[in-house]
Amino acid sequence: MRHRPRTPLAVTLGDPAGIGPELILRAWLDARGKGGAAFAAVADAPFLSRVATSLHLDVPVRVSTPAEAADVFKTALPVIDLGHPIEAKPGAPSRANGAAVLASIEQAVRLVHDSECSAVVTSPIAKHVLRESGFHFAGHTDYLGALASELWGRPATAVMLLWSEALAVVPVTVHVPLADVPRLLTTDLLVETGRIVAHDLRDRFGIAKPRLAIAGLNPHAGESGMLGFEEQEVIAPAIDILRAEGIAASGPYPADTMFHAQARQGYDVVLAMYHDQALVPIKTLAFDEAVNVTLGLPFVRTSPDHGTAFDIAGKGEARPDSFIAALNLADRLARVQSAAETGRSAKTPATSAP
Numbered sequence: 001m002r003h004r005p006r007t008p009l010a011v012t013l014g015d016p017a018g019i020g021p022e023l024i025l026r027a028w029l030d031a032r033g034k035g036g037a038a039f040a041a042v043a044d045a046p047f048l049s050r051v052a053t054s055l056h057l058d059v060p061v062r063v064s065t066p067a068e069a070a071d072v073f074k075t076a077l078p079v080i081d082l083g084h085p086i087e088a089k090p091g092a093p094s095r096a097n098g099a100a101v102l103a104s105i106e107q108a109v110r111l112v113h114d115s116e117c118s119a120v121v122t123s124p125i126a127k128h129v130l131r132e133s134g135f136h137f138a139g140h141t142d143y144l145g146a147l148a149s150e151l152w153g154r155p156a157t158a159v160m161l162l163w164s165e166a167l168a169v170v171p172v173t174v175h176v177p178l179a180d181v182p183r184l185l186t187t188d189l190l191v192e193t194g195r196i197v198a199h200d201l202r203d204r205f206g207i208a209k210p211r212l213a214i215a216g217l218n219p220h221a222g223e224s225g226m227l228g229f230e231e232q233e234v235i236a237p238a239i240d241i242l243r244a245e246g247i248a249a250s251g252p253y254p255a256d257t258m259f260h261a262q263a264r265q266g267y268d269v270v271l272a273m274y275h276d277q278a279l280v281p282i283k284t285l286a287f288d289e290a291v292n293v294t295l296g297l298p299f300v301r302t303s304p305d306h307g308t309a310f311d312i313a314g315k316g317e318a319r320p321d322s323f324i325a326a327l328n329l330a331d332r333l334a335r336v337q338s339a340a341e342t343g344r345s346a347k348t349p350a351t352s353a354p
Contacts, residue, residue, distance in 0.1 A: 007118040008069040008078065009039035009330050010108035014123025016088035016097055018308025019318035021051045023123060025059045026320040027327055028077045036324070037331035038073035039121065040066060042104045042111070045079040047086035055316050066116035082107065090314025093126050098133025101125055105140070106147060112299045113151045118334040119300035120144075121326050124308040138175045141294055144301055152298045159196045159295040161269070162278060162305055163329065164286035167259065168269040170197055170295075171278035181274045182230060185217065190238035190271070197269060198247045200295040204333045213258060213267035214239055214251030215277060221254045235273075259285075288321040291329050300333045302326040 011027075014020025024041050025048065031037065041048065045063045052059040060076035069078035084100035111117040127139055137143040145158035162169050172193050173184050194212055201210035214235060215221075218228035225232060235252045242249035250267075257263060258270055259281040272278035282290050283305070290305035304322035312318060 007116060008066060008073065009037055009119050009121050009327060009334070010066075010080070010111045010117035011039045011041045011043075011327075012108050012120065012122045013041065013043040013082065013086070013101060013104040015093055015101060015126045015129060015308045016047060016086050017090060017093040017313060018124055018126065018310055019313050020123030020308065021048055022055060022057075022313070022316070022318045023304065023320045023323040024048065025052050025055065025057050025077065026318070027324050028059055028073075029057065030320060030324055031073075031327070037327060038070045038078075039327060040064065040069040040073075040078040040080050040117065042080045042082055042108045044082050044084060044086040044100070047088070048077065048079060054314065066111055080107070080111070091310045093129045093308070093310060095129055095132040098130050098135065101130060102133070102135065102143075105143065109144065109147045109151065109299070118338070119302070119330040121323075121330050122301065122303040123323075124304065124306065126308050126310075140303065141174065144294055144297060148297045148299065154298075156298065157192060157196060157296045159193055159200075161197065161200075161293040161295050162282045162290050163293050164282060164290040164325075166285045167264060167282050169278040169282050170269060170271050171273075171275045172271055173274050175275065178274060178276075182217065185230060185234055185273055187234050187238045187241070190214070190235060191241050193271060194238065194242045194247060194249055195245070196296040197271065198242075198249075201268060204295075204300070204336055206336060207268055209248055210269065211267045212242070212247065212249040213253060213270050214249055215255045215258060215270060215272045216252035217273040219254070219256075221252045230273075288319060289325050290322060291326045293329065293333070300330055300337060302330040302333070 045061050049061040062072050062076040063081050064072045064078040072078040082104055108120045112120055122140055141158045141160050145156045148156035160174055173181050198210050201207045217230040222228045222231035231252045239249045255277050292303045292305045294301040304326050
């Protein structure tokens with residue numbers, strides 16, 4: 001798939017009762033002032049216009065097609081009509097908007113599949129609200145993997161990467177109870193995750209030989225079996241397999257000594273064994289700048305590394321830093337992917353018609 005020039009980023013609505021709509025509006029103001037990448041919101045234009053008015057934000061909103069969005073972006077926020085009128089009260093999520101939230105995500109992915117947009121940037125959703133509407137996925141990442149498999153016609157294993165200039169981390173197990181982690185953590189899962197991370201850091205981030213630091217599960221990385229055997233029986237064998245495939249993987253390391261400044265110079269990404277082991281350090285180091293990137297998909301997807309923040313929705317207090325970082329990173333990764341695809345196409349010899 002090759003992207004046409006000047007295709008915009010597709011931004012999803014997120015939960016309309018959260019801070020997502022405000023972030024979209026503030027991101028347009030920031031991009032207009034700094035010459036940032038053009039994006040189009042897959043949303044309901046009258047709803048976004050009402051939000052702009054309520055927050056006293058000078059953001060004109062205009063319904064447009066993806067092809068028009070780059071030009072419209074210069075003077076107004078382009079909105080690709082969702083087909084779902086939105087009524088939402090800030091801070092009061094409702095399952096009545098569940099279908100619209102999911103439709104926004106699906107439509108954004110289809111726009112990228114059809115080369116009308118270059119990447120997907122998702123606004124925060126509330127999974128507990130969506131579950132009341134029949135949503136059966138653990139979160140955005142799993143849902144995007146299912147959409148990718150359906151549209152591109154091949155299996156896609158989605159991997160969550162949290163990225164910042166200071167630190168990049170991957171939770172090998174994600175939204176599962178901590179008590180289930182030892183059972184879910186397998187050598188096969190670690191190897192598959194390591195392969196995807198190494199591949200995408202090379203092909204999308206331009207890191208020629210990514211260095212993967214693998215955390216242990218137990219305190220002191222098990223301390224030679226005194227504090228647990230997962231390091232010896234599950235994690236170390238995965239590292240051996242990755243190394244044998246030419247991937248620069250090392251560990252397992254005690255997690256409590258992996259994240260200080262000197263240690264971070266020795267790797268490009270940490271593969272952590274569970275959610276908080278990965279997210280606590282990156283949110284400590286880069287709370288307002290970290291970006292959630294989904295690896296393993298046939299398209300680029302990023303999102304801010306925070307939730308819906310219902311408690312401040314509608315108050316004009318939302319900081320758009322992480323959302324803007326997600327837009328900028330999506331644009332950068334989409335450009336790298338497009339250039340790589342163009343290069344591969346140029347190297348493929350033409351075939352004559354039968």
